[in-house]
Amino acid sequence: MKECMSDEMKRKISEHPCYSPEAQHKFGRLHLAVAPSCNIQCNYCDRKFDCVNESRPGVTSEVLSPTDALAKTAQILREHPYIRVVGIAGPGDPLDNDATFETFRLIRENFPDITLCISTNGLLLPDRFDELAESKVETLTVTLNAIDPDIQKEIISMIYYNGKKYSGREAAEILIQNQLEGIKKAVAAGMTVKINTVLIPGINDKHIIEIAKKMNETGVYIMNVMPLINQAAFADIVPPTDAERKAVQDACAPYVKQMKHCRQCRSDAYGLIGKDLSIEKKSCGKTSVSELNELKTVSVKKGGKN
Template sequence: MMIKNIIKTHPCFSEEAHHKFGRIHLPVAPACNIQCRYCIRKYDCANESRPGITSKVLTPEEALERVRALVERNERLSVVGIAGPGDPLANDTTFETLRAINREFPELILCVSTNGLYLSDRLEDLVRSGVRSLTITINAVMPETAEKIYSWVSYRGRKYTGRDAAECLLCNQWRGLRNAIDAGLIVKVNSVLIPGINDEEIPLIAWLAGVRGADLMNVIPLIPQAEFRNLQRPTHDEISTMRNICRNYMPQMTHCRQCRADACGILGEDKDMELEMLNARIGEEYCEMVN
């Protein structure tokens, strides 16, 4: 599939597409290799809509069944993404799931969202699994800024903290970004705007990612929680102003919903997939009973 066609039907990369096409996030990746100071991962939270949470963690087999159900019901599914609840590249189940879906549904766009720590290490595995689009969350350029955002980093069996963690993560993120673009992937950069911490570096992230060839940037507001629970969430005007600044360097996404790790449907109209699957099973059991 050509790049233009992928973007045209990808609801996260195209504002027009998000009204027409659905996506599903498959929560098959519970483990994470970094600790962001703004992140709380919950696997059983049914009433919140934010990244890092899901009603349950799925096995690859369960994930494939969910995709089959949506395809069979013609839910206008165009994208299958893996975005957590941990980091997809820290979980082998990610690649098992991607390969299975790509074998059965090669027409679907496979997408992964990552912090980029393992991106260069596992890029070849991503490409072999059929992934064509990628989101990398990059929140800093300078190590002293990253040190304020991340508590620790676990890389190749070693746990880093402080400045060492910041330098390890930043080095891997920017190298991974360049390698992914060189490999022909469509790349979106997510940056969490954290007032008073990284607001001055967001435009620099946009410039560096833009000159390297990234396709889109998504500036998203901090959700105050965990160690950053006492910080202020950026206002709509602050986000809009930052996007306007960054637009000088690369295109900006403006329709993000900060989706859950088990999001399903058209952006802004997510379905409760647990209820959907339960209703499907009840329907199947009823048909078997009456027949």
């Protein structure tokens, strides 16, 4: 895959801290938390906490409007010029929020040299792919935890798609179909694609190598096997050890390049991967947790985009 990239794309990947292990020490990223709505309930996801001690996906201290996100970007890029990537990764799913595309438009207009990045569950990837391409997003991450519906149905409790709630195997089938279709579209369009896979002992740990083989077929650039953070419905599952995670990564490595330096960042993280400045700038108790939960509840009830 890398050999097929343009020289410009190779340069951008070399400066993307999530896609290049060397870049993590020199270049930073900025996550803009403009996307509170989500269309999937994953059994390992719990977004009700926010504190300086919480550093994980789905956590943010505030939800920004697109104009506030632009102002924040301008300030942070001025203070930290080593940041090369601006991404949207939540706290919900970016493709379930129209604010994502308005934010990208503003960032692209004002900072044309910045690499735009998005992290999504992929449910709406085929439906909103044209908008994503028009936004000139160059790097895409899809959380793909299974390609077998019988395994996927154990990981998600429900999805909302086209205004309807689905659960069980039907939900799993829709999600997997859309994820794979969207990934293929992205690769064909020249986007550089990363897969995030949450390693869940006893559920998908023996299956992840099959995901890697499938991603090899689709042309995905890199795969990130992430250890489960045991919370929500999966609070009683013991997370994988470092050795167990490494064994899965080693088994997948012949098929897809492995990312091994992920820190499972917050939705408002910025700076170097190993030095999240969003935590240093905040203190506990500043978050409007009720507001985030209300937004999430509204999204679940409506089953649509915000």
